[in-house]
Structures are given as C-alpha cells and as structure tokens.
Amino acid sequence: MAMISIRQVKPEDDADIWAILEPMIRAGETYALPRSLSREEGLAYWHAAGNRVFVAEEEGVVVGTYILRANQQGGGSHVSNCGYVTAPFATGRGVASAMCRDSITRATAAGFRAMQFNFVVSTNERAVNLWRRHGFEMVGTLPKAFLHPTLGYVDAFVMFRPL
Amino acid sequence: MAMISIRQVKPEDDADIWAILEPMIRAGETYALPRSLSREEGLAYWHAAGNRVFVAEEEGVVVGTYILRANQQGGGSHVSNCGYVTAPFATGRGVASAMCRDSITRATAAGFRAMQFNFVVSTNERAVNLWRRHGFEMVGTLPKAFLHPTLGYVDAFVMFRPL
Numbered sequence: 001m002a003m004i005s006i007r008q009v010k011p012e013d014d015a016d017i018w019a020i021l022e023p024m025i026r027a028g029e030t031y032a033l034p035r036s037l038s039r040e041e042g043l044a045y046w047h048a049a050g051n052r053v054f055v056a057e058e059e060g061v062v063v064g065t066y067i068l069r070a071n072q073q074g075g076g077s078h079v080s081n082c083g084y085v086t087a088p089f090a091t092g093r094g095v096a097s098a099m100c101r102d103s104i105t106r107a108t109a110a111g112f113r114a115m116q117f118n119f120v121v122s123t124n125e126r127a128v129n130l131w132r133r134h135g136f137e138m139v140g141t142l143p144k145a146f147l148h149p150t151l152g153y154v155d156a157f158v159m160f161r162p163l
Numbered sequence: 164m165a166m167i168s169i170r171q172v173k174p175e176d177d178a179d180i181w182a183i184l185e186p187m188i189r190a191g192e193t194y195a196l197p198r199s200l201s202r203e204e205g206l207a208y209w210h211a212a213g214n215r216v217f218v219a220e221e222e223g224v225v226v227g228t229y230i231l232r233a234n235q236q237g238g239g240s241h242v243s244n245c246g247y248v249t250a251p252f253a254t255g256r257g258v259a260s261a262m263c264r265d266s267i268t269r270a271t272a273a274g275f276r277a278m279q280f281n282f283v284v285s286t287n288e289r290a291v292n293l294w295r296r297h298g299f300e301m302v303g304t305l306p307k308a309f310l311h312p313t314l315g316y317v318d319a320f321v322m323f324r325p326l
Contacts, residue, residue, distance in 0.1 A: 073195050160308075
C-alpha cells in the first residue's frame with residue numbers, strides 16, 4: 001500500500017480538487033448538492049468561509065480532499081464537521097480512512113470536543129462502515145431524507161463521535 | 164386568547180424582528196449563535212438567501228417571527244427546516260404553536276415532504292414538548308453538543324416530521 005500524506009490546501013490545488021469534486025457532484029449519490037453545480041459554485045462550497053481545506057497525496061498525486069469546520073456557531077461551536085471526497089481513480093486504497101484519521105487528529109488539536117456528520121446517505125454503505133470503524137456512532141435516521149438519482153427516496157444518518 | 168395572524172415579512176419589520184431576535188441571541192440558551200452577534204449580523208442570518216421570513220401579529224403588534232427554508236440542497240431539498248422566535252413579552256400565549264402550525268401548512272403547500280429541526284437544545288423543554296405536540300419525532304440525541312451559558316454542556320436533539 002502506498003503512503004498517503006495529507007497537507008493543507010494551496011491555491012494551485014483547485015484544478016485537482018474540482019477533478020475530485022465534480023464526479024461526486026454529477027453522480028448526486030452521496031452529497032446533498034445540486035448535480036448541476038458549476039466549477040465556481042463547487043469550489044466556493046468547498047472553500048466556504050470557516051472551512052479548513054486539506055488534500056491527500058499519494059506519490060505526489062492528489063487523491064482526495066476534505067474540509068474541517070465547526071458544525072454550529074456559538075454554543076455549538078465545540079463540535080466539528082467534516083466532508084471527505086476520494087478521487088474516483090483512488091477508491092479502495094484507504095484514502096478516506098487516512099483523511100478521517102487525520103481530521104480527527106486535527107480537530108482534537110484545534111480544541112473541538114466532538115465531530116458530527118449531519119447527513120450520511122444510507123446507501124453509501126462504504127462510508128457508513130468506515131465512519132463506524134473510526135468511532136462514529138449512529139445518532140439516528142432521517143427517514144427518506146435523500147432523493148437518490150436511481151434508488152429514489154432513501155434514509156440518511158446523523159453520526160457523532162466524541163473527541 | 165387574542166387572535167394571532169401570520170404574514171410574510173416586509174422591509175419595515177426589521178426593527179420588530181431584531182427586538183425579538185436580540186434577547187434570544189444575547190441569552191444564548193436556545194440557538195447556536197454567537198451571543199455577541201450584531202444587529203446587522205443577526206438580521207443577515209434571519210434573512211439569509213433561501214430563507215422565507217414570516218412574522219406573527221397579535222392586534223397589529225409583532226409577537227414572533229419564523230424562517231422557512233430547505234434544510235439541504237440537491238437530493239435533500241425536499242426536507243424543510245424552520246426556526247421560530249417569540250417576543251419575550253408574548254411567551255405562553257400560543258405564538259410559537261401558531262407559527263409552527265403555519266409553517267407546516269406553508270411547507271406542505273410549497274411541496275416539501277418533511278420538516279427537520281437540526282439542533283433543539285434539550286434544556287429548552289417548552290420547545291421540545293411543543294414540537295412533539297406538532298407531530299415531530301425524536302431522531303436522536305447529540306450528546307453534550309450545546310454549551311449552555313449557565314448549565315454547561317447539554318444535549319441537543321434532532322427532530323423530524325413527515326408532511
């Protein structure tokens with residue numbers, strides 16, 4: 001297994017990041033985002049104010065990206081939130097797992113006391129199992145909260161992990 | 164009991180809306196917002212893009228305000244979300260209940276298929292009981308997800324209602 005390293009984003013990473021985000025957005029199966037989102041809108045979403053953005057590299061090639069942010073403001077700002085996307089050509093090689101591990105380390109170091117995933121699409125079983133392995137527990141099920149492009153209305157999960 | 168009527172917001176309602184939002188924000192006990200939020204920031208939050216804003220009136224006096232929006236984009240955009248705030252001088256008179264009932268009617272008419280509350284502070288028992296009476300069920304508990312200014316870390320609830 002190749003070594004996956006994770007670093008903070010640089011401005012010149014935008015092309016690689018969009019190459020990773022676009023197939024996920026166009027597929028519309030895992031994130032609650034409009035499938036027609038433009039490059040500008042997609043990158044603006046990823047780089048939104050308050051987001052820390054990271055990329056995962058394998059032998060100098062960007063194979064994934066993730067965001068880390070506070071899930072709420074004010075009295076809820078001690079709980080973090082992340083979103084992870086792996087490049088289509090790099091799935092099944094532990095990229096998401098490496099990013100999740102890294103995000104837990106960084107969120108803990110930043111003083112967050114927990115991490116929450118607000119909307120894990122239930123049919124994204126690989127993700128659900130991965131988050132469980134990384135210590136996330138099921139808070140509950142949002143019934144039929146996601147319209148999957150081929151499967152119709154499916155459940156989404158809220159998941160949570162103390163840090 | 165006086166009649167409570169609900170209408171769409173007008174630009175001239177901002178002073179009344181801020182008079183309702185400010186005590187809630189300063190108290191910091193129910194919404195995950197910075198307690199130091201300025202008038203401009205508070206009104207910008209309430210009037211954020213995608214929010215429909217309404218006010219409740221009793222004998223021509225604004226006694227409450229609420230927002231209605233999609234809770235997620237894309238495949239999650241059929242689930243609505245609302246936030247309600249009652250004027251401090253008008254609590255206990257059914258204002259929140261009237262706003263909730265109105266929001267369910269309007270969300271249904273707008274084609275939403277469900278309504279979700281992402282972050283109901285557990286110590287806000289009046290709200291929790293009210294949402295239950297209006298058909299919301301508990302999705303789950305976010306453990307110690309809210310830092311209450313006097314009670315410390317308390318749970319928050321995710322609640323959901325099909326429409």
